[in-house]
Amino acid sequence: MIKDNIRLVEDKISAACKRSGRRTEEVTLIAVSKTRSVDAIREAIQMGIVDFGENKVQELSHKAEIIRANLNWHFIGHLQRNKVKYIIDKVALIHSVDSYRLAEQIQAEALKANKIISILIQVNIAREVTKFGVTDGQALELIRQIAKLSNIRVKGLMMIAPFVDNPENNRIYFKNLKKLYVDIKSKNIDNVSMEVLSMGMTGDYEVAIEEGATMIRVGTGIFGERNYE
Numbered sequence: 001m002i003k004d005n006i007r008l009v010e011d012k013i014s015a016a017c018k019r020s021g022r023r024t025e026e027v028t029l030i031a032v033s034k035t036r037s038v039d040a041i042r043e044a045i046q047m048g049i050v051d052f053g054e055n056k057v058q059e060l061s062h063k064a065e066i067i068r069a070n071l072n073w074h075f076i077g078h079l080q081r082n083k084v085k086y087i088i089d090k091v092a093l094i095h096s097v098d099s100y101r102l103a104e105q106i107q108a109e110a111l112k113a114n115k116i117i118s119i120l121i122q123v124n125i126a127r128e129v130t131k132f133g134v135t136d137g138q139a140l141e142l143i144r145q146i147a148k149l150s151n152i153r154v155k156g157l158m159m160i161a162p163f164v165d166n167p168e169n170n171r172i173y174f175k176n177l178k179k180l181y182v183d184i185k186s187k188n189i190d191n192v193s194m195e196v197l198s199m200g201m202t203g204d205y206e207v208a209i210e211e212g213a214t215m216i217r218v219g220t221g222i223f224g225e226r227n228y229e
């Protein structure tokens, strides 16, 4: 079942790329494996998936330790400063940085571990009160500050779009994040590369790709409905 789902998602990615004149290789599919079993993850690995997203520190850390394959673990949840140390040697990319204080903590742990850590800035582009992230107006200033931290590389932006029935309703937010990304890229800030635009989930990834997503985060579309019990 997971295998069929992955094939279907990959077909939809290709079609969305074709529609928007993009190459399929420009889009990385992150399988969001939060709440999923190690067996489910192994099934996705057999299909060639190497990027997995988790939103809990303990869960990422645990799974990364038992599945000793060469995978890219993406941290996509809200990150508490006192927990940075548990994932610093395991993550490929932290998608959810939205404060200088958090960046400073990542810098401190990265320095200790002698690592360079790639991060994205989470932007709350739709200004939903329930979501984390900086406003579009605050993003550039935060990036300029973080760019001075020697063990951090800012690679791009991430957003979590509103939950909607019609994915077209999120198109404007994807467009706006892309605009902000292009604008920040044009500033050519040292240590800031702006090559990753992480947007689009199961309900709206095709629209996100049409608007320029380079990473999409798909959970339900690959593994089925989540069971939080």
Ligand SMILES: *Cc1c(COP(=O)(O)O)cnc(C)c1O
Pocket (backbone or CB within 6 Å): 032, 034, 055, 076, 077, 160, 201, 202, 203, 217, 218, 219, 220, 221
């Ligand atoms: C859970 C989650 C996803 C995946 O959501 P689906 O709707 O299951 O695809 C993507 N991004 C973030 C940040 C998440 O927490």
